[in-house]
Amino acid sequence: MKFSIDKAVKTYLDPRIWQILGFGFVSGLPLALTTGTLTYWLAREGVDKTAIGLFALLGIPYAFKFLWAPLLDHLPAPPPFGRLGRRRGWAIVIQLALMAALLAMGAADPNETTLLFGLAGLSVAFLSASQDIVIDAFRIELLDRDEQGAGAAAIQLGYRLGMLVSGAGAIWMSAFLPWFWVYAGMAACLPIGMLLILTANEPAESLESLSQDRKAGYAEWLKRAVVAPFLDFMKHPGWIALLAFALLYKFGDAIGGIMANPFYVEMGFSAEQIASVTKFFGLGATILGTIAGGALVAGIGLIRALVIAGILQAVTNLLFALLAANGADVALLALAVGADNFTGGLGSAAFVAYLSSLCSVAHTGTQYALLTSLMALGRSFFSSGGGWLADQMDWVTFFIATTGLAVPGLLLLWLIARLPERLPAREPGQRMDAKP
Template identity: 50%
Template sequence: MTTWRQSLAVYADRRILVVLLLGFSSGLPLILTGSTLSLWLTEEGVSLATIGLFAMVGIPYSFKFLWAPLVDRAPLPLMTRLFGRRRGWALATQGALIAALLALGACDPAADPWRVAALALVVSFCSASQDIVIDAYRVEILEERQYGAGAAAVQFGYRTAMLVSGAGALLLASVMPWFWVYATMAALVGVGVLTILFSREPAAPASVVKPAPGLVAWAQDAFVGPFADMLKRHGWTVAAILAFVVLYKLGDAMAGVMANPFYVKIGFTKVDIAEISKLYGFVATIAGAAMGGILVARIGIARSLLVCGVLQAASNLMFAWQAHVGADRLWLTATISIENVSGGMGSAAFVAYISALCSLTYTGTQYSLLSSLAALGRTVLAAQGGYVVEAVGWIDFFLFSTVAALPGLALLLWMMRRFPPERAAAAAGN
């Protein structure tokens, strides 16, 4: 069995640093088309109704699997020849993202908010496309034992970038025009560009190097092949795998969606929330992700999923106790410690799992599909949390969210007996 020292050493690999830096590049655009943009629009006097509609610009992140086959299999003129399949697409999407951010920053929201909306949608599309490439690149350059550490590195880079493009952008906006704020953020995408330029192209499978002849055959391989491949490798058990992907983080997501309203309703101040939930919570999440990466390297994906899943479910009970004791900062610190550490651990194990499920022939498409299904649990299903709170109150809501985690854990236990996640990873050829 791998020792703890060997498990910790997984973070010393240069490839983990590459993944971290690419995670930073991936995390920058999200807030720039979200809360940061909303604040800019508010300052410019755009109506609240219009600002609310800007939430729709995030649609590309949910549907990126629709064009992921093109990113997976279509060569880019010149770029593919010069840099390779993955690096060529990465540099192309990053270049487009930089241009889109500069164009967005040059807009006048007061004069033409719909032009801002159109460009924000372009930024989201370029960002989602970059995510397709970066996720595929990460899976392909890492060994399976490194998937947990890679997931932790992605979280660290991604969340750091969100702080930079959120709080950092707002601080910059207090001393310079918004164009220069967005220009600065565009320049920071250069972190990802330089990382790609100084990194190696992963070896492409033979089926990609020698694609099927003819446009129809190519399109069938690109768009149907990823799904046919999953069915071929997993058979009917693919239904259980996809259900598990949706359910595993459901209880954690349900509590997370209602966390901020909960803090306000029981009496915490904005300062309390900022200091404990946001700043300290960031550190706790990163620490949890790092621990999850070590755990995956130490005991494997399946048992890590089980341990982290149990911890995630149990952490929701801390919220129920918090609702009982009220606005106590000490208990909030304890709640955030347990919740964010266990959530970070669970995210690392879960990303390692869906990474291991992907065939190297269709990495971008299959990862995009699996991550989109995982988002379903965080959005559509967890979005019903507000109705549950209104019906039963805070304590029973968090007890309910704990119960909501049990189907995913029960399915995991059944899968571990019938077809262990490691066996599914081996079938993917990783």
């Protein structure tokens, strides 16, 4: 297919793409507040590394969101929000609850009221994962097949902006404000998402599906909502390998990422250095990587792009080993963070596009939730041992080990590249072209 600059520009000027950018912002905002920003908070409070690693278990809802995705995919939102439509109605309900959960988390003390703190954090993660289900389905259903690449880029860029605010912004705010006001400030950003949701049109697929669900009996509804999405996904050749790949592709990055802020603190970097280098500078590198990832996918295809990005993601972890060996060198920190974030953006653009390509239009929310749940399982449950691993070895050895943990995902990618393709693409029950 001939590349058209006019068509590309027209696609990116589409108001729906800018709405999706905003969707990505509110989707990415809560994640850092239960991961990177949280580990920084805990490290500053003197919590030991093993306990910090265990707080990665707050990400468990992301790993199991496919269990309640059928409900959000097929049930109307509670009144009066149901009048907005299924996607818009659930989005507003979830975002209101998420604001309350963030305030509760900020009000708790990780040392004095640990149980309350953990429950509030778990609530934030559950609601954030639920928001992702709705927003991802909204994004895929709003766009035509040839617009999905622009949508993937927009959601990724918005997601990174949200994580910048709740990462660098929150860490910077913590130097001047109590943590309650930091988390209250993050909660105050969520109405941006509500406004964008209210100005977006409910997808036609959602309205049609809701009408069918209302007419269906209980047994038929259960089959449509719960059974059909999983049976449909199992029609993919090598579907078990596809699920394992979703789990392991970013496993090495997840293990290293959960301990990144404790590593920076232990190395002696200040809050200002961490915020400016790892967040603001890192965001620029991620944006460039995401744009490059989209171009790479367009130029050489999804599978080859995933291979290149996967190898680069693993290799850049060695720069953190070099940083650990050299001490608190800000220039070397910038090099390591820049390279890591660039390759992370490269891989994320290809990864999101590939996972989206595996989803049937008829079961968008549930199938995409299943795939991203497995990705989150590697980020949360499996990576919860990252703190223990860091306690057993020095930082140099730790980051070398995270490089090796990328190998299983690359081996699965080699296998997936040899699987037959499911055609035709992007019809209900089928997927987009994913040829290597």
